Amino acid sequence: MTARAVTGRDFRLFWFGETTSLLGSGIAVVALPLVAVVALHADTFVVGLLTSVAWLPWLILGLPAGAWVDRLPRRPVMLVCDAVSFVAYVSVPVAAWAGALTIPHLLLAAFAGGCAKVFFTTAYRAYLPTLLTDKELLAGNARLQGSESTAEVIGPGLAGMLVQAFGAVAGLVADALSFVVSWICLRAIRTVEPPPAALRRRRLRTEVGDGLRFLFRDPILRTLAVFSAVSNLALTGLSSIEVVFLVRTVGAGEAIVGVVLTLCGLGGVLGVLVSHRIAHRFGTARAALLCQLGAAPFTLLFPLTGPGAGLAYFVIGGVGLGTGVVAASIITDTFRQRYCPPELIGRISASAAVISFGAIAVGGLLGGALGEVFGVRETLWMMSGLQVLSTAILLFGGMRKMRDFPESPRVAAAAVS
Template sequence: MTGEPRRGGVSGRAFRLFWLGETTSLFGNGIAVVALPLVAVLTLHADTLVVGLLTSVAYLPWLLLGLPAGAWVDRLPRRPVMLACNAVSFVAFASVPAAAWAGVLTVPHLLLAAFAGGCANVFFTTAQRAYLPTLLSDEELLAGNARLQGSESTAEVTGPGLAGVLVQAFGAVAGLLANALSFVVSWLCLRAIRTAEPPPPAVARRRLRAEVGDGLRFLFRDPVLRTLALFSAVSNTALTGMSSIEVAFLVRTVGTGEAVVGAVLTLCGLGGILGVLISPRVSRRLGTARAALLCQVAAAPFTLLFPLTGPGAGLAFFVVGGVGAGAGVVAASILTDTFRQRYCPPELIGRISASAAVISFGAIAVGGLLGGALGSTAGVRETLWMMSGLQVLSTAILLCSPIRRMRDFPESPRAISADAAEKVMS
């Protein structure tokens, strides 16, 4: 094998470059999460339904492309796929400030940019999850995922604040330009990695539908993977139903300014950093499965604080709710992502990850649409009550599953034989 060896783990050059590129892109996304709805609200004067649609169309590609994307990624080298996705994302998001400065930006253009970026994200995320084990060993995956999740949580802390500053100083579309440039940095970092990627497994090519079916069967016949997928679907519907309208809620219902919105969401992001810090500690003390269960169950009630938010000191309800919910969700996500990467056979990991992501991210598309629609009809605060109640109820899926009786998630060698994989799927 040529190229840079994998040894060095999370301290090696290859992972550092990968981490740097991902961190920069995540910071761009953290800015865009606030900048995109602010462009709709402030520049285009869109209603709550359109704001919810922005989240929905960004994740709709998971429902349309997620399953075949898993099969395609398992057939192809993963790094070139990620490089192409970064290029597409740059063009999609750079087109928004270009159109705004030319005076031709419209709501359909904004929705199309979010959709195109979502399509690229489907392939990038699927390829990234399959590519990370190329850079790290099984023993290093938890530390690597924790660092990546730490970057995402830090981006969630600083991104909204940066977005608020950029919007006030240069206009709402400036945040999307920053997001577009972050994909350039990610592309350059990926391009500089010299670690040789092993070729896709030499398996007989079959029809795409049959290969997609392998991933789905593995996912739904495994009780732990099936439980996690079902919980993610319900939980993401609820969480996205809330997050898709949070900017509109804070600006229009509570009456906060752009800078205050950025500050509030920045403080909420501290929960993600807390989750990164507590994840390895609670998993060592309680076990990986028990820790993930406890974190999700403890996090859910914090979402009930969101609809209690009011102006002034009442914003503390939103901040406390965001910190508590974020800490539990992030800590559990690190543990469950690491479990999947260790547990899934390497020749199926792209398809299994994509199958789980279709359910999880497809629910985000539904949640965004549901949040926007209910916010426009039933009221924004009332929608927050409904979605937070759904999040609390979703924990029953975990409490009634086999995970409740486990201390640790099951582990198996990643390089299982083809015969063993066939038995699992038969």
């Protein structure tokens, strides 16, 4: 069966399920550290460790996950992942209501949810071209990224209100239920997924190596992967301690933290709205470069944040950063989906994700450790400076010579030579 349009029933189901799941995740991003800070009185290092543990599975499972996803139908993989995520996150409020919640339990739930996310994200990126044609991928990615950005706007505010009204673990109940909605929507999709490519099965190590070789031999994919790693290290170092910073250093209450992070999320919505326009105006490669270059300096506003009106620094920084990063992400994700061979896309995506998301695990740990040793505000200065410096990777990686991303690896080699 051919791919369905962005207005078709199956894509709408996929979109709605993902939007609900992303909203739950947007709530959990704030609710999980608030549980640690408010209910369990965790220190800065533990809060950073919580972020690190959630992304650690990318370093452990990311590469084999790509090979496994290329061997299997993608939708059943995502259904199993939704079920595992539900069990992991619903266990936290159940333990809390039983009076048995501990820091190790919270860390274990974050790790289990992270393992499911590895497989879901890898399968999701490979599955989307089943529902959409090449020409519709940019619009489809924009809609999905729009949902993610909207979730980032609404989620933190909801988390703050839920925690304020019903207690610290209430946000995780909402997150767990969002995976149920995602599972139901995926189950209802009718489009028949083409079977995995009938390739001779080789050793897992060999198949993983195919994805890594393609990634590192390609000049554009390599540049994007290295930049993403350094950028994610910096941005996660910032985000892993932002709740601690706002609550303990700035003195904001839980509800105010939710409002501030909600306003920051508006940047992602703006990024979705402008991505298509700037890609056509400047070209896809040039637009992605300009977005990242413009976004990075906004991180320097975060450490300037103070109480009262001083919270405006955090909001402006979040809006500016989110606009550029989200717009660039939509453009580069669409490029990868069009550019990578279908039989390798799972392994290539997983290889890039291990580098990119693995850095998130390190960034969370680094943010917590530096915050404990040098202070939270000082760590924000370090991480924001690293984000600004990371843009040099894009500038010297060959993208500045291009207007548009190429359609094939041969064109890419010619463009950067």
